[in-house]
Amino acid sequence: MIVSHLISGLGNQMFQFAAAYSLAKKKGTDWALDTTWYYQNIEKMSPRLFELASFGFPIKVATAKEIDYYTHFGEHNVLERVVRKIKSYEPYYKQKFYKEPHFHFDTNFWNASKDCYLYGFWQSDKYFYPYADEIRNIFKGKFPFNNANQQVIHQIKDQNQTAVSVHIRRGDMVHNPEVMKIHGFCTLDYYLEASNYLLERFKNVRFFVFSDEPEWCRANFKPKADVIIVDHNQGLEGYNDIRLMAQCSHHIIPNSSFSWWGAWLNSDPNKLVIAPKRWFAIDVSM
Helix, strand or coil, X not given: CEEXXXXXCHHHHHHHHHHHHHHHHHXXXXXXXXXXXXXXXXXXXXXXXXCHHHHCCCCCECCHHHHHHHHHCCCCCHHHHHHHHHHCCCCHHHCCEEECCCCCCCCCHHHCCCCEEEECCCCCHHHCHHHHHHHHHHCCCCCCCCHHHHHHHHHHCCCCCEEEEEEECXXXXXXXXXXXXXXXXXXXXXXXXXXXXXXXXXXXXXXXXXXXXXXXXHHHCCCCCEEEEECCCCHHHCHHHHHHHCCCCEEECCCCHHHHHHHHCCCCCXXXXXXXCCCCCCCCCC
């Protein structure tokens, strides 16, 4: 079995699931998710909800016994401690506890054991590219859009304009010093420069803005084009923003896994995705 440790927001949950799903498919085994991080009473820099289930596909949650098996590996049994010591000399990607070695694609990933616990963020589509069509189908979502989202879809699909999704993430990246130190944030100038780039290349551009601070966007993001602020998907409905982004023709994203998925789920080979050159404000090499 492949068990994936889930942590952080929806975009990261999607990466962690996609990696586990794809490795399990490759190895011909089952997958399960360790969701305990969301229910532990610990102080977090950026509190998050377990949102992956909102897409409506069957979630297999790892049991406490399964999690203990992979993370402790029989530490109370003398014989199993000896086996664990021997196993520790195996390459890291062959061990039962497989920790992501760095933040770029690990070329050993597909050589991992068919029986392991994945611990990391796995933020690369190379971890699931052989099953890209299946992943896109899963993240289409099981449930139809409600009336408010149907109206947005109707606006996005207007043939007389070019729909561009714009994700303006502020929240903890702007107001939490610890998060800002690690991630930084994209400035208003970044968004205006990106919007001007698209305005020079396409006619009748309409920007669909998704943000955790919609009022700030109304007051500050004012490109020379139509702007629609999409702000009705709250809480566990946030996954619908990703689904809406994916319907747009082009994308402006910050250093956020949330809107990375909105852009990636758009399978149009002619799409343009504008993203920051640096994903982190500090060196996060491991």
